[in-house]
Amino acid sequence: MKSVLDWLDHRTGVKQLVHEALFENVPGGARWRYVWGSTLVFCFAIQVITGLFLWLAYSPSSQTAWESVYYIQYEMWGGWFLRGLHHFTAQAMTVLLVIHLMQVVIDGAYKAPREVNFWSGVVLMLLTLALSLTGYLLPWDQKGYWATKVATNIAAITPVIGPSLQKIVVGGSDYGHHTITRFFALHAGIIPGAIIAFIVAHIYLFRRHGITAPKPKPKTGRPGRPDAAFWPEQVLRDAVACLAVLLVVLFLIFRYHGAELGSPADPSEQFSAARPEWYFLFLFELLKYFPGGTEVWGAIVIPTLLMAVLAAMPYIANWKLGHRFNLGFLWVMLAGVGVLTFLAMRADRSNPDYALAVHAAERDNKRVVELAQSPDGIPVSGAVTLLRNDAFTQGPKIFAKSCASCHRFDGHDALGGQPKDPQSAADLNGFASREWITGLFDPQRIVSLHYYGGTKLKGGKMVKFVQEDVAGFKEEEKALLQKAIVALSAEAQLKAQRTRDQADAALIETGTKALLGDKLGCMECHKFHDSGESSAPDLTGYGSKDWLTALLGNPGHDRFFGSRNDRMPAFGEEKQLSPQEISLVVDWLRGDWYEPAKVK
């Protein structure tokens, strides 16, 4: 063994290298406060390793980026953990950078002759933040898309070169394939390459000048601690610190079940919950205070000046009170960042619209994964079409936009908000279900806002029938009505009632006869299959997809309300809604959308 080592050493000088690495002098002996640089190298190593593994499965294009990250996160062995490790280590790295910077300034380790080393550290900090910014976009989810869009729009206000810079970074005039390929090249190639070069320089210079030893404390009279070699005392402390960082990261991975993946980026879909990563929130908040046209100050001039002061610290320290100024500057800057971050978080916490937006985003996030995991999987056109064609996702949005100015859904606009106009048409939650129709035959409830109370049908024949005839029904007629309701509801073929309808086949048959019979008198106004009058809505297929689609097409058609139609527009015929939108809102009202099989 020894001869092999000797042979290798003779040809490479490896022994001396190892000796230099391990037996560097640590003035005053090993200390915990020297561990921060090592933890950062450790974090960077984790990012390189996890990043390369993620690379094995990542596909940079606007139709495949989200999809491949989804596949890593939900389908690949340990993918969620690998992503979590990459994500939370990035966060840890930002925190450690700040601590390392604080320690360097407090210890005065930036002073001559270590200026160049300090500057290389500042560059490393900026490069790391750039890694974080570029990485945020790569999953191509709504969160990353919109936050980064703001960031690149801000880059465009840089004087003179801004617009060109934006085009080069974005890869064109709008976001797309080349935005991802460029961000990926930056994130996985150019920036890490630069970081490696700067880390080599940083550590070389650090070794050249040695550790900044703490000043001896003359007042205590005790002799300072003796110097020691890097190995093993300091190596042990570094190892413990790295382990601690790893444990924190592991805790975060399990606490949050890995990194979040939002719903796929959609350039046409509102994302009011857009926020940058938490450590950029201070910049986000700062922009609120700069009136139009002056944000170049908040976004570029002030941060650049702060960085310039930071870079000038080694020279400022030459003045008598320079070091104290530097310390004060650092504390004020960090406090400012802290206050702005706090303000941004507080504003969001007390903003009900933001809470709604976050809630809606979480709903979409969960839903798109269900759809991606459905037997149909993700189409070639990308996962963004899954949500666009999903009744569960689009139904409430269409309802809120086109129906909720009159109707309600479970008391709200289907998205949880309250429209400006008071309710003036029926609440359609559970429309055509047995329970909904039963409520319609309640003499009190039919004239409530929940049913016809807000419409001109309030004074119509149906209300009269319910309040005069039905109210006086005897037990036998009441039982018959119940059966008729079950039969009518079965016409809708609601998914939620499928098993009940199947079990009640006999009941439905009797109910159908009751509907057609004379006792209840339905056929005096309504039409049902081949019988009855058509002065009121045709009950054939009541609440079914075909019936509702035709109703939305034109409620004033003779098949429905005819000339008695209140204010409901002919959404289909007047092209207020596209056929696809009508299909989506109808499916949603009928509770008909893909649901994953429940795992027992």
Place this chain on the structure above:
Amino acid sequence: MAHKDCPHCPPKPDRRNFLTKVAAIVIGGLTAVAVPLAGVFVLFDPLRRKSEAGEAVLVATLNALPEDGEPRKFPVLATRVDAWNRTPNVPVGAVYLQRLKDNSVRAFNVVCPHAGCFVDYRAKEKCYLCPCHNSRFGLDGKIVTKKSPSPRGLDDQAVEIRNGTEVWVTFQNYRAGVHNRIPV
């Protein structure tokens, strides 16, 4: 001729080798520069890309717009060009449409001119509010607060009513963060 006190050091270079130095720098420099230059063209290629001028597209019908002048948001469907992909009839953006008293229609691009988020319409306050940095705009699209982060009002879009009821919009995005409206 070796150094006297440094047996391993190379001999001092000849002083009369100006041409060799120049040649070394030029040839070495050219070799080093040629390859990155090849990449520079690809790097700067996006500068010559321009988004295609928008054509008017049918966005909605007049009936879909409330008569009380409340704005409604509509997606704009057009052909989306993304590098090598050309996808017809997909959402390329969205507009707020508002019916005015004379049955003309006002259209705003939903993109906030500050930093590019989509603005929300707030029915209760009759204003548009950007959920990112709180820029506020009136129904006419103008800035309503003194210290609005947005440098200009909402970007209006050319509207044309065809066949009496069809609302056609010529969709256009503009550069964010500047006072003037510069198409992108």
